[in-house]
Amino acid sequence: MTTSGSNLNDVRVIIIGAGMAGILTAIRLREFGYDNFVIYEKSDRVGGTWRENTYPGLACDVPAHLYTYSFEPNPDWSRTFAGGAEIFKYFEGVANKYKVMDSIRFNEGVPHCKFENGQWKIRTSTGREDEADVVIAATGVLHHPRTADIPGLDSFAGACFHSARWDHTVELTGKRVGVVGTGSTAIQITTALVDKVAHFDLFQRTPQWVMPIDDRVYSDEERAMYRNESTAIEALRTQIDGEFQRFANAVIDADSPAMKEIEAACLANLEDTVADRALREKLRPTYRAGCKRLIFSSDFYERIQHPNAEVVTSGIECIEPRGIRTEDGELHELDVLVMATGFHADKFIRPTTVLGRSGKNLDEAWSDHPVAYLSISVPEFPNFFLLNGPNGPVGNFSLIQIAESQVSYVLQLIGQIRAGECREISASARATEDFESARSAAAKKSIWATGCDSWYLDKHGVPASWPWSPSHFFEEMASPKLEAYDRLG
Numbered sequence: 001m002t003t004s005g006s007n008l009n010d011v012r013v014i015i016i017g018a019g020m021a022g023i024l025t026a027i028r029l030r031e032f033g034y035d036n037f038v039i040y041e042k043s044d045r046v047g048g049t050w051r052e053n054t055y056p057g058l059a060c061d062v063p064a065h066l067y068t069y070s071f072e073p074n075p076d077w078s079r080t081f082a083g084g085a086e087i088f089k090y091f092e093g094v095a096n097k098y099k100v101m102d103s104i105r106f107n108e109g110v111p112h113c114k115f116e117n118g119q120w121k122i123r124t125s126t127g128r129e130d131e132a133d134v135v136i137a138a139t140g141v142l143h144h145p146r147t148a149d150i151p152g153l154d155s156f157a158g159a160c161f162h163s164a165r166w167d168h169t170v171e172l173t174g175k176r177v178g179v180v181g182t183g184s185t186a187i188q189i190t191t192a193l194v195d196k197v198a199h200f201d202l203f204q205r206t207p208q209w210v211m212p213i214d215d216r217v218y219s220d221e222e223r224a225m226y227r228n229e230s231t232a233i234e235a236l237r238t239q240i241d242g243e244f245q246r247f248a249n250a251v252i253d254a255d256s257p258a259m260k261e262i263e264a265a266c267l268a269n270l271e272d273t274v275a276d277r278a279l280r281e282k283l284r285p286t287y288r289a290g291c292k293r294l295i296f297s298s299d300f301y302e303r304i305q306h307p308n309a310e311v312v313t314s315g316i317e318c319i320e321p322r323g324i325r326t327e328d329g330e331l332h333e334l335d336v337l338v339m340a341t342g343f344h345a346d347k348f349i350r351p352t353t354v355l356g357r358s359g360k361n362l363d364e365a366w367s368d369h370p371v372a373y374l375s376i377s378v379p380e381f382p383n384f385f386l387l388n389g390p391n392g393p394v395g396n397f398s399l400i401q402i403a404e405s406q407v408s409y410v411l412q413l414i415g416q417i418r419a420g421e422c423r424e425i426s427a428s429a430r431a432t433e434d435f436e437s438a439r440s441a442a443a444k445k446s447i448w449a450t451g452c453d454s455w456y457l458d459k460h461g462v463p464a465s466w467p468w469s470p471s472h473f474f475e476e477m478a479s480p481k482l483e484a485y486d487r488l489g
C-alpha cells in the first residue's frame, strides 16, 4: 500500500456523510497521512442511522462487540445487543476522540457532484462550492424512508409517522397504537411498546421467521474483564465473528444443511414460545427462513402474547380518520399510527446528482438497477468510491467490518493517485459487467431468491446483495486487481 514517503501528491478528498463509514474514513485517511479532506454532513450531528432512528426498542441485532470498530473496542457495552442510544454515543465518542468533528461541515448536504477537468466539483446545500481529487460516498444504505402508499393515509386524525422519523412529542401511555409492518424495526418497536400502551395492533402482511438470541446485560465483572484483558475482548469478537461467518456462508446456498438448521431453530422458537394455536398459525411463515432478512429477537413471541397486543392479518383496505380499515370490514381504531414500512434500499447516494466523465449521470447509469464493481467503483466515475454501496454484503455480516475492509481497499486506489501512478481511476466497464453477471448468477442460488419479497431484491426479483462467502469478500478487499481498473493520466 502506498502510505508514506516523499514526493507524494497532496490528494484532496471529500467524504459525504458522517455516519459510521464517514467517521471511519476520516480516521483512516488521517492515519495514512491524508490531511486534506472534509466531511459534508446534511444533519447537525454525526451518527447516520443511529442519529435518524430513535424509535422505542431500537437496537442492533449484530452483537455489540462485533458492531464496533476493530481499532476502538468498547469494554463498556452494557449488553450483548446494544441499544441505539448507546451505539450513537459510541460513534460520537469515537469521532470526538479522533478529532473527526473538526473536519465536518454540518448542515451541508451535497446535492450535486460533477467530474470536470480531472476534479470533482461539488455544490452543497448552502451553495458552497468545493473541489477535490476524490469523492467518497459514505451515505449509508437504509436511510430513505418508504411510506406505504395506502389509500386515506393523509386522512388519519391521530399522530402518524415513519419509524425512522419518530415523533417523541407524542405521548403513548394509555393510547391505542398501530404499527404497520413486521420487519426488524416493527418487531423491535413491538417488544418495547406492547405493555406501555392501552392497546397495540401489529398489522402483519407477511409473518416473519424469528431467530432467538441471548440478549442480556453484561455484569460489572464481565465489563471489568473486557477492560483489563484485551485478549478476552478479542476472543469474544473472534467467537461472534465465527458465528456470523457461518450464517453468512449459509444464506448464500439455499440448499445448505446450515440453512435448514436455521429454519429448524426458528420453527422450534415459534412452536415452543407461542402457546395459543390460532396466534401461532398467524405467525407461521410459509416461505423459507432467511429469504427475508431474519428477525433476531429474544422476546418478540413472548411480548406479542401480551393481552394488549393483537396481530392483524386481514389486509389493509384503507386508512380512515379514526384508524385502519381492514379487508374483513373491521375498523381498528387508533390514536397513533407508525409506518414501519422500511426503506428504499436502492437509492444509495441518490437523489444527489453525480455526473461522471463526459457528464455521465449516475442515476441513468443505475436506471435498471444499481451496480458497482465490488460494490465500490462505477465505470466512468473516476476517483468516486462508494462505501456500503450496491451489491455489497449488506445484511449478511457486520456493516462495520465491511466498511473497514472497503476503506482499506479504497485507500489503495487513492494511493495510486497519490503516488502519481495515475490521475484518474475507476473500474472498467468490462470488469464491472463480468462482476455483475457472475454476481447475479450466484445470487439466484441464495436463500433470498427462494420466493419471497424483500428489500434484498432488485426490480427484476434478483437479490442485489453479495452472494459469495465473507472470506471471498475479504480476499477481494485485501488488494485491488489493478487490471480491473481504467487508469488515466
Ligand code: NAP
Residues within 6 Å of the ligand: 059, 060, 061, 062, 142, 148, 149, 150, 163, 180, 181, 182, 183, 184, 185, 186, 188, 203, 204, 205, 206, 293, 316, 340, 341, 342, 343, 395, 453, 455
Ligand atoms: P423492512 O424489513 O423492509 O420491513 C418493512 C415491513 O413493512 C414489511 O413487513 C412489509 O411487509 C411491510 N409493508 C410495507 N409496505 C406495506 C403495506 N403497504 N402494507 C402492509 N405492510 C407493508 O423494513 P425495516 O423493518 O425497517 O427493516 C429494514 C432493514 O433495516 C432490516 O432488514 C435490517 O437490515 C435493518 N434493520 C436492522 C436492525 C438491526 O437491529 N440491525 C433494526 C431495524 C432495521 P412485507 O414483508 O409483506 O413486504
